[in-house]
Each structure stands twice: as C-alpha cells, then as structure tokens.
Amino acid sequence: MAQLEANPWLRFIAKIIFSAGISVGAWVFFERLNRGYGPVGLLLVSMVWVRLFPRDILNLFSFIKRSAYHSAVHHWHGKYYSFDGRQIRFYLIEQTVWIPVVDLERVLVPKIVKHELQFLEEQHGKIPEHSMIGVTEAGLLMLLKTRTEGGHTNYKMIRFKRWLLTQALENVKRLPKSAIKNLR
Structure with missing residues (x-):
C-alpha cells in the first residue's frame, strides 16, 4: 500500500x-x-x-x-504575414529572405509558370533547412517586375509589391536575433 x-x-x-x-x-x-x-x-x-x-x-x-x-x-506561428487575407511565410536564413512558392501562388497574378522559375536560377530552389521550394527576396522582386511594369500591369500586384517592400520585408529583416532562432 x-x-x-x-x-x-x-x-x-x-x-x-x-x-x-x-x-x-x-x-x-x-x-x-x-x-x-x-x-x-x-x-x-x-x-x-x-x-x-x-x-x-x-x-x-x-x-x-x-x-x-x-x-x-x-507551422505558421511567427513566420507569416498576411496580404489580402492570404498568409505568406517568410524565412530569414543567413541574411537571405526565402518565400515558399506555394504561398506565392495564392497571391501572384498571373500564376507562376515553370519557365519563370527556371529563369530565376540560383534565386529559386529548396529553402535551406526546410523541405519546401521557394524563391529569395531578389527572385520575388524579379517575378514582380514582369507583373508591375509594362503593358500588363495589375493593380493588385502593385499593391503587393508596395506592401512587400514597405512592410513585410522590412519587418522580417529587422527581427532581433532571438526571434530569428524561433522562426526556424
């Protein structure tokens, strides 16, 4: 007992x-x-x-x-921002911001085509330390350049690019080092 x-x-x-x-x-x-x-x-x-x-x-x-x-x-906790109600994850790995292609496909208009990703070369690939395919910040800006400049300008993409440059990327880059470790 x-x-x-x-x-x-x-x-x-x-x-x-x-x-x-x-x-x-x-x-x-x-x-x-x-x-x-x-x-x-x-x-x-x-x-x-x-x-x-x-x-x-x-x-x-x-x-x-x-x-x-x-x-x-x-899996979204502390890693995403929201644009027009659609969540987009950002990964800051070795001072490089990576965005999963799956998240971008929900936002970008027109949809991403395979040859666009091949054009990005080293700005596209497997996100380090993750199992997802993504693009870097520079690669995303290259994709947005074709969608915001020229005759096929889309107002939603202009808003997305402005939001990306003024809010999302700035916040991701200025996170303290302790928060970056938690994002991984």
Whole structure:
C-alpha cells in the first residue's frame, strides 16, 4: 500500500484496473438482466470513472485542444504575414529572405509558370533547412517586375509589391536575433 502512495504511476494503473473491472462487471450484469442493456451499465459506471479521474479527464481535454491548435497553426506561428487575407511565410536564413512558392501562388497574378522559375536560377530552389521550394527576396522582386511594369500591369500586384517592400520585408529583416532562432 505504501508503494501506491509513493508512486503516482502505480496509483494511476491501479485506478485503471479497478475502473475497468467495475465497467466489465456492470456490462455483464446489465446484459444478463436484459440483452442489449450493457451500454446502460457502462453509462451508470461512468460516474466511477469521473470520480476517480477528474484531473486526468480535464487534462485529456486540454491536451486534445492544445494538440489540435498545434497541428493547425504551429507551422505558421511567427513566420507569416498576411496580404489580402492570404498568409505568406517568410524565412530569414543567413541574411537571405526565402518565400515558399506555394504561398506565392495564392497571391501572384498571373500564376507562376515553370519557365519563370527556371529563369530565376540560383534565386529559386529548396529553402535551406526546410523541405519546401521557394524563391529569395531578389527572385520575388524579379517575378514582380514582369507583373508591375509594362503593358500588363495589375493593380493588385502593385499593391503587393508596395506592401512587400514597405512592410513585410522590412519587418522580417529587422527581427532581433532571438526571434530569428524561433522562426526556424
């Protein structure tokens, strides 16, 4: 008995075994009373589970909520900006800003074509330390040059370029070194 009080894991396992035994017993008892009433026995015995595991049940729900939040937004956390409601991630790696092509495809008009990316050469490729394909800041400005100058000017792309140069890139570059480590 002293071991149960000293070790919380043993106490937890003992409570699980006790609750499982009561649950099986209730299922069998109610099934014998009337076939198909086993779930009613489990429902009645659930009060034992709630009484024995209140903190564990609350922690389980908290864990589920944290896990859902983490899986939904963690990969974006601290790495993105939003333009017209579309999220764009920025990675500052060795003083070079990288932007994933997937994020740019949601914003750029007209869509990025394969030969445009080939034209960028070393300004395009796998983002260091990540598994995504991206373009550097210079590569993105080259892509925007064709979309904002000349006869095919698009007002949305002019706004995007202005936002990029005045807000997003400035903020990414001036982050303190401690924040840069957290972005990776």
